[in-house]
Amino acid sequence: MSTIEIAGKTLELDADGNLANLSDWNEDVARELAKGEGIEELTDRHWQVINYMRKVYQENGDAPSIRKLTKESGVDTKELYSLFPKGPAKKSAKIAGLPKPKGCI
Amino acid sequence: MAEPIEKVSIVISHGSLEGVYPGLIMANGARMEGIEATVFFTFFGLDAIIDKRMDNLGVATVGNPAMRMPGGIKMPTWLGAIPGMSRFATYMMKKEMEKLDIPPVREFIEMIHDAGGEIYACKATVDMFHLSENDFCSSLDEIITVGEFYEKSAGAKIIFT
Known part of the structure; x- marks a missing residue:
């Protein structure tokens, strides 16, 4: 299983590259995930x-x-x-x- | 790994409900995946973008050996020919589609258009059926020739339905 490093934490990803655990999510994680999708700023x-x-x-x-x-x-x-x-x-x-x-x- | 698909060009040539929806679902699905989509309506498929007809497309209940009645029993052709059968089958299919959140034709085409999908009508058919631009819904981008269709499909996978 692949992982992603966000703010010093290692988060697990599922086969599609989405977060494997809902509980890993917070607004800062969202901002980082958005950058990974080419969205620099979340309005x-x-x-x-x-x-x-x-x-x-x-x-x-x-x-x-x-x-x-x-x-x-x-x-x-x-x-x-x-x-x-x-x-x-x-x-x-x-x-x-x-x-x-x-x-x- | 194989190259991902970047663009699709979908031809819709039938005017029955079951003839139109597969192409619309594929076009919308393409946009949802970030794939460019153009939809080219030709022959009876034009009914799906003709303003006065697009809300009244029906399911064909004759000439389809795979047609089944509620419960799964095969529908004999003669039964499909009884007045009201097509209307009933259409009603049933629309009800099932609504459950799956599949929009009615007009809304679906607007959605695809708003999503950046391009909607074209076939010039040969428009001429053959004596239609003009005024007959079409507002989602229509242009009436084009087959040559222009190929130009606009440059780099696309062409899907005929």
């Missing part, structure tokens, strides 16, 4: 998406679909793709410390 809009992702994951055990994300996070499709280029659902799940979303939509 309030990024956080709105990240917090929504975590909320849905805690309720349902899976990250929301892109449709749900678009409809319920308060951030529309266009903005989602500009905040998280190259895949908003996948990237925001990773930064939120969640496993890769399982759904097709």
Whole structure:
């Protein structure tokens, strides 16, 4: 299993490169994970998406679909793709410390 | 390791619900993976982007040997031909799709477009069916020839559905 070094701590990753343990996550970890995805600074809009992702994951055990994300996070499709280029659902799940979303939509 | 896919160009040529959705799911899925996507609608596939028709696509219940009724029993062709069967099958499929959070056609195409996917209509079909740009939904980028389709597909994997 691969690991990542953040703030002097070694964190375990799953096969997709996402955090293996939800409990390892905090906001500083998120900032570092974001940098790894090419997002230098997390704005309030990024956080709105990240917090929504975590909320849905805690309720349902899976990250929301892109449709749900678009409809319920308060951030529309266009903005989602500009905040998280190259895949908003996948990237925001990773930064939120969640496993890769399982759904097709 | 094999080169990852960077771009897909998806052709949708059928106008039934089951003919349109696979291409839309693949296009949306591509954008979700950070893959560039263009969708080219041709022949009856155009119905999926024609403003007055796109909300009323149906499931074909005739001529499909894999068609099954709720419960899993095969649907005989003659049964599929009974008035109302297509409407019923369409209703059932839409209900199941909603459970999976698959959006209706119009919303799905808007989503793909907002996600940066490009939506094109085939010029030959537009001419053949005597259509014009005004007949299409606002997500349409352009009516293009097959030659332009190949130009825009440079470097892409072309997927015909």
